[in-house]
Amino acid sequence: MIYTDASQTKQGMSVLVEGNVIKSITDDDDVISAFINEHKAEQDFSQINGSGYLLMPGLVNTHTHSPMTVLRNIGSDLTLQQWLFGEIIPRECNLTPENVYYGSMAAQMEMMRSGTTCFCDMYEPFEMLTKATLDSGMRANICTAGLHNDWSTGEKRTYETFEQSAKLFKQYSSYDRLNIFFEMHSVYLYRQEWLSGIVENAKKFNTGIHMHLHETEKEISDFMELNNGIRPTEFLESIGAFDVKTVAAHCTHMNDSDIQILKKHDVNVAVNMTSNLKLGSGIPPLPKFLEAGINVTLGTDGCASNNNLNMFEEMHLAALLYKGLYKDPTLIKAQDVVNMATVSGAKALLSEPCGAIKEGYLADMILVDLSGIHLNPINDINALICYCMQGSDVDTVIINGNVIMKNKKFLSIDEEKIMSEVNSIILCK
Amino acid sequence: MIYTDASQTKQGMSVLVEGNVIKSITDDDDVISAFINEHKAEQDFSQINGSGYLLMPGLVNTHTHSPMTVLRNIGSDLTLQQWLFGEIIPRECNLTPENVYYGSMAAQMEMMRSGTTCFCDMYEPFEMLTKATLDSGMRANICTAGLHNDWSTGEKRTYETFEQSAKLFKQYSSYDRLNIFFEMHSVYLYRQEWLSGIVENAKKFNTGIHMHLHETEKEISDFMELNNGIRPTEFLESIGAFDVKTVAAHCTHMNDSDIQILKKHDVNVAVNMTSNLKLGSGIPPLPKFLEAGINVTLGTDGCASNNNLNMFEEMHLAALLYKGLYKDPTLIKAQDVVNMATVSGAKALLSEPCGAIKEGYLADMILVDLSGIHLNPINDINALICYCMQGSDVDTVIINGNVIMKNKKFLSIDEEKIMSEVNSIILCK
Numbered sequence: 001m002i003y004t005d006a007s008q009t010k011q012g013m014s015v016l017v018e019g020n021v022i023k024s025i026t027d028d029d030d031v032i033s034a035f036i037n038e039h040k041a042e043q044d045f046s047q048i049n050g051s052g053y054l055l056m057p058g059l060v061n062t063h064t065h066s067p068m069t070v071l072r073n074i075g076s077d078l079t080l081q082q083w084l085f086g087e088i089i090p091r092e093c094n095l096t097p098e099n100v101y102y103g104s105m106a107a108q109m110e111m112m113r114s115g116t117t118c119f120c121d122m123y124e125p126f127e128m129l130t131k132a133t134l135d136s137g138m139r140a141n142i143c144t145a146g147l148h149n150d151w152s153t154g155e156k157r158t159y160e161t162f163e164q165s166a167k168l169f170k171q172y173s174s175y176d177r178l179n180i181f182f183e184m185h186s187v188y189l190y191r192q193e194w195l196s197g198i199v200e201n202a203k204k205f206n207t208g209i210h211m212h213l214h215e216t217e218k219e220i221s222d223f224m225e226l227n228n229g230i231r232p233t234e235f236l237e238s239i240g241a242f243d244v245k246t247v248a249a250h251c252t253h254m255n256d257s258d259i260q261i262l263k264k265h266d267v268n269v270a271v272n273m274t275s276n277l278k279l280g281s282g283i284p285p286l287p288k289f290l291e292a293g294i295n296v297t298l299g300t301d302g303c304a305s306n307n308n309l310n311m312f313e314e315m316h317l318a319a320l321l322y323k324g325l326y327k328d329p330t331l332i333k334a335q336d337v338v339n340m341a342t343v344s345g346a347k348a349l350l351s352e353p354c355g356a357i358k359e360g361y362l363a364d365m366i367l368v369d370l371s372g373i374h375l376n377p378i379n380d381i382n383a384l385i386c387y388c389m390q391g392s393d394v395d396t397v398i399i400n401g402n403v404i405m406k407n408k409k410f411l412s413i414d415e416e417k418i419m420s421e422v423n424s425i426i427l428c429k
Numbered sequence: 430m431i432y433t434d435a436s437q438t439k440q441g442m443s444v445l446v447e448g449n450v451i452k453s454i455t456d457d458d459d460v461i462s463a464f465i466n467e468h469k470a471e472q473d474f475s476q477i478n479g480s481g482y483l484l485m486p487g488l489v490n491t492h493t494h495s496p497m498t499v500l501r502n503i504g505s506d507l508t509l510q511q512w513l514f515g516e517i518i519p520r521e522c523n524l525t526p527e528n529v530y531y532g533s534m535a536a537q538m539e540m541m542r543s544g545t546t547c548f549c550d551m552y553e554p555f556e557m558l559t560k561a562t563l564d565s566g567m568r569a570n571i572c573t574a575g576l577h578n579d580w581s582t583g584e585k586r587t588y589e590t591f592e593q594s595a596k597l598f599k600q601y602s603s604y605d606r607l608n609i610f611f612e613m614h615s616v617y618l619y620r621q622e623w624l625s626g627i628v629e630n631a632k633k634f635n636t637g638i639h640m641h642l643h644e645t646e647k648e649i650s651d652f653m654e655l656n657n658g659i660r661p662t663e664f665l666e667s668i669g670a671f672d673v674k675t676v677a678a679h680c681t682h683m684n685d686s687d688i689q690i691l692k693k694h695d696v697n698v699a700v701n702m703t704s705n706l707k708l709g710s711g712i713p714p715l716p717k718f719l720e721a722g723i724n725v726t727l728g729t730d731g732c733a734s735n736n737n738l739n740m741f742e743e744m745h746l747a748a749l750l751y752k753g754l755y756k757d758p759t760l761i762k763a764q765d766v767v768n769m770a771t772v773s774g775a776k777a778l779l780s781e782p783c784g785a786i787k788e789g790y791l792a793d794m795i796l797v798d799l800s801g802i803h804l805n806p807i808n809d810i811n812a813l814i815c816y817c818m819q820g821s822d823v824d825t826v827i828i829n830g831n832v833i834m835k836n837k838k839f840l841s842i843d844e845e846k847i848m849s850e851v852n853s854i855i856l857c858k
Binding site (some may be wrong): 025070071072073074076077078079080083106109110114176217274276277278279280282283307308309310313317319320321323324325326327328329330331332334368371372373374375376377378379380382383384385386387388390391392393413415418419424425 | 499500501502503505506507508509512535538539542543616635647703705706707708709710711712735736737738739742746748749750752753754755756757758759760761762790791800801802803805806807808809811812815816817820821822844847848851852854
């Protein structure tokens with residue numbers, strides 16, 4: 001069964017993938033035979049029987065900090081200040097580049113296992129994130145020009161220079177599964193002269209910016225106090241930060257004027273439901289975003305503030321929360337939520353068409369086992385994906401036309417090694 | 430690894446089960462050998478190696494309508510009126526007793542697969558629920574004296590008489606895994622003279638009542654309009670409904686005076702997070718319940734309003750929602766949520782000690798596979814259970830001392846048959 005880009009299903013069809021792109025979706029036996037004959041001699045040619053499965057687009061996680069998986073469950077149920085400054089940052093300062101690599105690998109395994117094929121990462125060092133992504137087989141949007149620890153001198157938490165950042169961009173932007181953005185962590189962590197420099201760099205290299213935006217009320221009021229009552233979103237608009245492609249994570253507290261700015265510049269919003277709830281940041285105005293026609297996408301945030309990277313849980317929350325909050329069960333339809341987690345996410349992170357089972361789209365797809373008793377009877381495919389499906393139902397993961405996971409087993413990742421490395425990391429404060 | 434009743438873990442211990450009760454938790458090799466020698470000749474004697482697993486109490490689902498699994502995903506994202514009267518009830522009227530049996534069996538399979546060992550059911554006909562429960566191996570609290578379809582005459586939706594109900598109680602209350610309550614559906618569905626009759630019956634038979642209470646604002650205002658401004662909770666107190674053991678499902682809209690009444694009579698509250706959100710009923714004041722010292726438990730409600738029966742999702746929601754709503758990440762600790770889903774639930778439904786790995790407690794336990802990449806590193810066991818664990822991590826289910834599921838396979842349920850029966854039910858309006 002195929003989940004089509006019309007949010008419905010088709011049966012009895014074959015999806016033909018050539019290189020990294022969906023070439024055709026057809027039930028024409030002659031076309032299928034001709035395709036097989038043309039390609040069967042290729043070394044990586046394979047056929048997968050999808051009977052009993054749902055073929056759907058891979059999920060897209062538009063905001064995470066993948067290496068934070070090593071900090072899973074640290075400091076849960078504490079205040080934001082106690083959690084961040086008392087538990088997380090003191091441990092992060094002791095991370096080695098190797099820890100970051102294995103943390104990101106573990107995160108990417110968790111994401112793929114639960115159906116995510118593409119993610120948007122923000123962490124350091126950049127080279128460890130890119131290395132992990134090239135090794136794992138995932139597709140990612142990774143940003144450079146952030147904080148970094150100077151591992152060679154032991155100096156903690158310095159900034160990459162624009163030159164370093166530009167060099168990394170040029171070095172990595174041609175890789176097949178990587179899309180490189182510039183990092184603008186936030187208005188509270190970066191100095192203002194830096195923010196403009198990042199915008200210039202993004203324009204110069206014709207790429208985008210990944211930022212945290214209005215995650216907490218404090219971040220907004222602190223900024224306004226220092227900047228004559230100007231809100232961070234207004235300020236960022238004034239320096240041209242939204243003139244390039246932007247992924248704005250959180251957007252938990254946005255007034256009508258902020259929302260108009262986001263819409264005016266086609267800013268992509270990455271809503272992080274679990275993280276915003278868990279850290280007590282608040283509840284993002286998702287129905288207002290949709291009403292304004294903003295491209296709304298879903299992210300998990302890092303593992304230390306979630307404490308998992310399971311996009312099915314984010315879909316579940318996005319579909320449920322506002323119905324109860326506004327006492328209106330018609331708010332946020334299942335189909336809209338599936339779109340947020342697939343095609344809208346891909347639009348935010350990539351320049352090529354992706355996120356739907358459609359001719360000409362990148363071949364990032366998952367096969368979901370429909371035999372679980374919790375998935376029967378189906379009755380409504382969008383409700384099934386949104387309310388019933390579990391990450392553990394994902395059987396096969398195809399990214400960029402390559403089969404990465406089959407029968408729940410990774411074909412070229414040493415699972416045991418990653419697990420053992422991640423569990424051996426002991427992070428003291 | 431054993432999750433102890435102190436909400437911590439112990440390693441290297443053995444749990445010895447005699448009959449249906451946990452006899453001992455020990456690392457004394459002599460005690461273990463003596464126990465094995467004493468029991469090894471018994472036909473159902475078995476040893477399970479728990480290495481790499483977490484042994485924890487089975488989850489307790491304190492409110493559901495198990496046969497509604499056949500209505501999964503019907504009428505999602507509609508208004509409550511459209512959903513209930515336009516989609517659900519017209520189909521329910523066409524259910525046969527056989528449909529109800531297979532629906533309940535499928536529900537019980539889904540519950541056990543995701544770690545639930547005991548549930549509180551409300552549906553009809555009573556004999557189909559009890560038959561399914563006796564067949565499945567689960568523990569259940571089932572209530573009689575509800576609505577019923579008179580299948581013999583084709584009459585739809587009549588009521589059981591008190592005599593019928595009392596007869597069923599006497600017939601089934603001595604079964605090992607069944608605990609029989611009386612059903613008081615709600616103040617809006619039952620006539621007032623009936624409510625008092627149900628209280629009398631419960632007192633006479635020294636058992637409890639399972640009811641819906643303050644699920645929606647409309648239910649409260651409608652009742653108040655007809656009853657001189659008296660709230661349903663006040664009225665039920667006045668007729669003695671809380672003088673017996675009570676499981677009150679939903680309690681979505683409770684003011685301070687209602688909460689005082691619940692606490693005064695030790696009413697057990699079954700919070701149904703997903704259902705209340707999904708149907709737009711509202712958000713129950715869970716932090717206030719806990720502050721008042723009320724026994725708070727978790728339920729999934731029926732599958733048509735959830736659309737699954739996965740208690741891990743209910744835990745996840747209960748732990749997250751209030752932190753975001755009140756912008757306080759210290760609200761509703763992971764440990765409290767695990768208690769709600771285990772020992773507090775068991776206390777609400779049963780008269781015997783259950784819901785903890787503790788000597789003298791009923792042997793209702795699950796083994797959870799800890800090898801998933803999403804469960805590593807562990808760092809904090811309560812956070813792990815509450816925020817990371819998935820229903821699909823449950824490997825083995827032990828109920829009443831019997832191994833019901835092992836290596837994710839049911840030992841004596843014909844899974845294929847149940848699945849096929851459930852999928853063959855076509856319910857027209």
